[in-house]
């Protein structure tokens with residue numbers, strides 16, 4: 190440990206010297222939010238900064254992704270430090286883009302800052318010379334699973350196969366030779382902390398269309414088939430299945446109706462829905478999905494409507510590596526003291542970092558410098574120093590611990606990791622979720 194400390198101080202000093210630029214860039218991204226697979230400006234800022242610190246980024250990976258690799262020149266594990274490029278869309282947010290409604294209400298802007306802070310620290314020649322293996326800095330598009338129609342168009346035109354950035358990175362081979370991944374996400378927590386996450390739900394997405402028959406809603410409803418009633422019944426069926434879900438599987442199913450009818454005087458004949466089916470493990474996701482399909486078909490049958498169900502893979506359940514979390518916590522204690530650590534318990538939201546966590550030891554840390562509900566008009570970044578600079582230093586310190594001493598710590602963590610899926614099996618599972626079915630309930 191002792192000979193790691195001078196290495197860390199060199200890295201930390203370099204980050205402090207660039208602190209204004211790193212926070213400035215993170216604020217610039219906050220002020221110019223771009224949703225997934227549209228993050229061209231954010232990607233350009235990222236690659237320009239990388240070039241300014243003598244890195245050689247590759248661009249336009251999975252449309253907007255940027256990757257730069259640092260090689261120590263000595264063999265050893267390959268670590269990916271990631272940041273997510275995309276915003277959400279919440280037009281009510283004070284800082285929303287007036288044209289697109291895009292807003293950084295999940296705080297991904299600070300991830301670009303802390304990933305680049307890590308790049309500043311680790312690219313110092315005296316830091317690199319103390320390490321083995323290599324480090325890639327990855328700005329990844331589209332973590333938020335939104336604008337499904339737009340992404341389906343990208344899929345149809347052959348620009349994508351999957352609808353999320355990390356899934357595309359995996360498909361394109363960007364993670365083929367990566368051994369360990371890490372990322373630090375913003376989180377609205379009261380205390381000033383940097384905490385590793387434990388796990389997240391995974392999810393499957395469905396778009397559903399009930400097709401009925403229009404007729405005069407007052408004069409002759411008996412001649413119509415009410416697609417809205419079918420959707421309504423389907424939602425009740427899904428809700429009544431709740432008692433069959435086990436607490437430990439953390440099932441969350443949240444449908445919305447995206448088109449409820451065309452005119453109040455006509456029986457609705459074309460009603461569309463979207464829904465996520467979330468669970469803490471793949472088996473529970475699949476079990477819940479079968480039940481949801483049954484509820485949809487049962488509702489169609491009751492009303493005599495037809496239902497089209499389009500199913501897409503969402504994200505795999507996350508299970509972050511405990512040993513990597515321990516190593517990270519040690520760095521946080523060194524940096525900010527004992528009170529700044531602790532684990533963030535299971536979360537019922539989902540992230541494509543979960544997909545990566547199936548295949549390699551993965552760290553998903555949370556920096557508490559934010560306030561307000563995430564994904565809402567209230568969300569703000571409140572502590573840029575913590576989210577960008579300290580979070581960057583904590584990742585640098587963890588990477589140094591992993592790759593110093595011939596990469597012994599990294600090699601131990603990799604050796605003890607039990608991959609739940611190989612990359613091949615993962616892509617097969619993801620593709621297995623993808624299907625469209627039409628069911629006639631007449």
Ligand SMILES: [Zn+2]
Nearest residue numbers: 295297332374
């Ligand atoms: Zn997020």
